[in-house]
Amino acid sequence: MTSVSTPKAGIITTLGAWLLAFIWISPLLFAFWAAFHPATGASSFDLFAPLTLENFSQVLAAAPFPRYFLNTFLLVSLILACQLVVCTLAAYAFVCFPFRGSGILFMLVLIQLMIMPEILLVENYRTLANLGLRDTILGMGLPYLASAFGIFLFRQTFKSIPKELEEAARLEGANAFQILMRVFVPLAKPTYIAFGLVTVSYHWNNFLWPLVVTNSVETRPTTVGLQVFATVEQGVDWARVTAATLLSVAPLLVAFILFQRQFVQSFMRAGIR
Structure with missing residues (x-):
C-alpha cells in the first residue's frame, strides 16, 4: 500500500516545523530584546523603553x-590547524598505507x-601541571590537537575517492605527499568545511x-569571561549578561549567516557514513 501525501498533511508538517523553529530561536530573540533594553531590576525589563546600547558599553x-x-x-585557530594536519595524515595513512594492526x-x-x-578532565589537568602548561593557551588546546571524529570522517571520505586517480598520479611521478595534497585534499574539500565548522563551534563555546585550567585574564576565553562577569553579589544582571552573550556569539552568528549555504552543502556532500 502506498501513502499519498495530501495538502493537509503538508500544511501540518510546515506548521510543525515553524513551531519547532520558533521554540528553538526564542531564547536568542529574548537575548536580543533584553540586551537592547534597560533593566528595571535584577530580572525584569521595560518592554516599551527605547532601544539603547548602554548595556554593551557597560x-x-x-x-x-x-x-x-x-x-x-x-x-580555536591552534586547535583547528593542528587537527586538520594530524587528522589528514592519520586518515591518509589508514587508507593508503595499511600496516599490521x-x-x-x-x-x-x-x-x-x-x-x-x-572523564579525562582530572588526568588531563595533572598532565598539564606536570608539563607546566596550566593557564596557557597551549595548555587549553593540547588535549584537542587531534580528533578521533576528524580521523574517522577523513578516512571515510578518502576511502570513497577512486583508486584510479591515485594510480594515475603515481604514473605521472607524484610522490605520496603530492598525491595527498593534489588528489585527496581537493576532493575532500566539503568534508574539510563541515569538520571545520563543527570544531570551531565546539571549541568556541x-x-x-578552559574554566579548570585558566585563572587569569591573559588566557581566559569568552565563555569563562561570561561566567565570571555574570557572578555578582547583588544577583545576575540579565540585561548585561545577555549583551555580553551576544558579543560572545556574534562571530559565530555572522559566520553562519554569511556561509549558511556552504554549511548545509558541506554536510550534504561530506559523505558522513
Whole structure:
C-alpha cells in the first residue's frame, strides 16, 4: 500500500516545523530584546523603553572582552590547524598505507568517540601541571590537537575517492605527499568545511575545560569571561549578561549567516557514513 501525501498533511508538517523553529530561536530573540533594553531590576525589563546600547558599553567597560576574543581566536585557530594536519595524515595513512594492526588501531580511534571529554578532565589537568602548561593557551588546546571524529570522517571520505586517480598520479611521478595534497585534499574539500565548522563551534563555546585550567585574564576565553562577569553579589544582571552573550556569539552568528549555504552543502556532500 502506498501513502499519498495530501495538502493537509503538508500544511501540518510546515506548521510543525515553524513551531519547532520558533521554540528553538526564542531564547536568542529574548537575548536580543533584553540586551537592547534597560533593566528595571535584577530580572525584569521595560518592554516599551527605547532601544539603547548602554548595556554593551557597560559590558565592555566591566570586562576585557577584546582580550577574551583574542584568546578564543588563538585557541580555536591552534586547535583547528593542528587537527586538520594530524587528522589528514592519520586518515591518509589508514587508507593508503595499511600496516599490521592498523585495523585494531583504528578501532581504538573509534573507541575514543565513546569517551566523554569530562572523564579525562582530572588526568588531563595533572598532565598539564606536570608539563607546566596550566593557564596557557597551549595548555587549553593540547588535549584537542587531534580528533578521533576528524580521523574517522577523513578516512571515510578518502576511502570513497577512486583508486584510479591515485594510480594515475603515481604514473605521472607524484610522490605520496603530492598525491595527498593534489588528489585527496581537493576532493575532500566539503568534508574539510563541515569538520571545520563543527570544531570551531565546539571549541568556541567550550566552557568546562578552559574554566579548570585558566585563572587569569591573559588566557581566559569568552565563555569563562561570561561566567565570571555574570557572578555578582547583588544577583545576575540579565540585561548585561545577555549583551555580553551576544558579543560572545556574534562571530559565530555572522559566520553562519554569511556561509549558511556552504554549511548545509558541506554536510550534504561530506559523505558522513
